[in-house]
Amino acid sequence: xxxxxxxxxxxxxxxxxxxxxxxxxxxxxxxxxxxxxxxxxxxxxxxxxxxxxxxxxxxxxxxxxxxxxxxxxxxxxxxxxxxxxxxxxxxxxxxxxxxx
Amino acid sequence: xxxxxxxxxxxxxxxxxxxxxxxxxxxxxxxxxxxxxxxxxxxxxxxxxxxxxxxxxxxxxxxxxxxxxxxxxxxxxxxxxxxxxxxxxxxxxxxxxxxxxxxxxxxxxxxxxxxxxxxxxxxxxxxxxxxxxxxxxxxxxxxxxxxxxxxxxx
Numbered sequence: 001x002x003x004x005x006x007x008x009x010x011x012x013x014x015x016x017x018x019x020x021x022x023x024x025x026x027x028x029x030x031x032x033x034x035x036x037x038x039x040x041x042x043x044x045x046x047x048x049x050x051x052x053x054x055x056x057x058x059x060x061x062x063x064x065x066x067x068x069x070x071x072x073x074x075x076x077x078x079x080x081x082x083x084x085x086x087x088x089x090x091x092x093x094x095x096x097x098x099x100x
Numbered sequence: 101x102x103x104x105x106x107x108x109x110x111x112x113x114x115x116x117x118x119x120x121x122x123x124x125x126x127x128x129x130x131x132x133x134x135x136x137x138x139x140x141x142x143x144x145x146x147x148x149x150x151x152x153x154x155x156x157x158x159x160x161x162x163x164x165x166x167x168x169x170x171x172x173x174x175x176x177x178x179x180x181x182x183x184x185x186x187x188x189x190x191x192x193x194x195x196x197x198x199x200x201x202x203x204x205x206x207x208x209x210x211x212x213x214x215x216x217x218x219x220x221x222x223x224x225x226x227x228x229x230x231x232x233x234x235x236x237x238x239x240x241x242x243x244x245x246x247x248x249x250x251x252x253x254x
Contacts, residue, residue, distance in 0.1 A: 009180045018180045020210040038206065041182040084178045 003078040006065060008090055010083070014043035017061050017081070027066050030075070034067035058091045113156030113190050114138050116197055136176045137185065151185045157229075159193035165232035166193050171224040177209050189229060201229060201236055217241060 004023060009016040018039035019027075027036045040061060042050075047057050054060065062079050063069075073095040081091040118128045118139055127142045139152040153176070157168035168191035176185070185205040191198040203211075211217040217239045218225040230237045 007178075007180060009178070011179075011181060016180050016182060018206065020214070021207050022210050022214055038184070039180060039182060084180060085175070 003080045003092075004062075004066065004076055006062060006079060006081050007084040008081050009085070011041075014041055015047065016041050017065060018084075019065055031067045031069070031072045034069070034072065036067065037065050040065055056091070058093065062093060062095075109158065109192060110154070110156045113192075113197070114154045116190065117152065117154045117188050117200070120200075136173075136179070149183060151183055153185050153187050155187060155189045157189070157191050159191045159198070159231075162230060162232075165230060166191070166198075167228055167230040168193075168198070170227045170229070172208070172218075172227065174220060174223055174225055177205060177212070177225065180205060180209075189227070191229070191231065193231070198231055199234075199236070211238070211241075215239075215241060 004027075005019070007016075007018045007020070009018070016039050019036060024036045024038075027034050042057060042061075050060075051057055058081055061081075063073060066076070066079075067073060076095050079093045079095065080089050081093075082088065083090055114130075118130075121128050121139070121141050125143075127144050129140045129142070131137055131140060136153065137151045138154045141150040141152055142148065153172075155170040155172065157170055159166040159168055168189070170189055172187065187203050187205065187208055189201040189203070212220075212225055218227045220226075227238055235242060
């Protein structure tokens with residue numbers, strides 16, 4: 001299975017995390033009970049405040065975007081957070097190795 | 101075709117689309133500052149907002165039907181925010197507007213990146229749409245899901 005790609009767009013006031021319709025269809029096919037979201041916006045100040053107490057924001061974004069079930073997430077090989085404008089990989093997660 | 105004519109055609113397409121939204125009970129506005137959106141479409145009773153970019157083209161006759169060519173900025177297409185842009189493609193053919201092809205930003209980006217639809221050069225993606233009867237194709241792929249009335253994707 002290829003890596004799941006989460007697009008990250010840096011805007012004036014925060015980050016937009018999104019997945020493409022093909023990833024959404026793929027997730028729904030794999031996990032029929034999942035309700036993958038289109039996108040999640042997080043302001044820069046919210047992100048920095050959040051990370052002081054809870055650690056890396058991305059670790060909370062992918063369950064919210066894809067599927068909010070620990071066992072289902074473990075079936076995903078790798079999740080990549082990609083800067084949508086440059087194509088650079090900003091962050092990588094392997095759910096089966098993470099404590100979600 | 102002069103650049104000036106393209107501007108007239110583009111504005112005509114934009115106003116045509118705005119009129120269509122009004123007919124369907126959606127309010128419309130043109131942003132005072134041009135940062136990529138052509139129209140804001142608002143459902144007055146609940147405040148639902150949609151951002152719309154209208155792409156207009158003249159037609160070229162083909163063996164069967166006709167085609168239109170559209171340029172979309174890669175940067176704008178990739179600039180995904182919490183409200184997606186809906187691209188509406190229309191072609192002026194034989195003094196009439198073609199059927200509207202409506203594609204949401206993330207769908208169009210998905211088609212470009214994963215289905216090899218459109219060709220990229222100088223920061224723009226060029227999409228060729230061919231219209232044959234009721235069928236609309238882009239780079240050889242049928243786009244029936246999107247050739248719909250305005251109510252559908254909203």
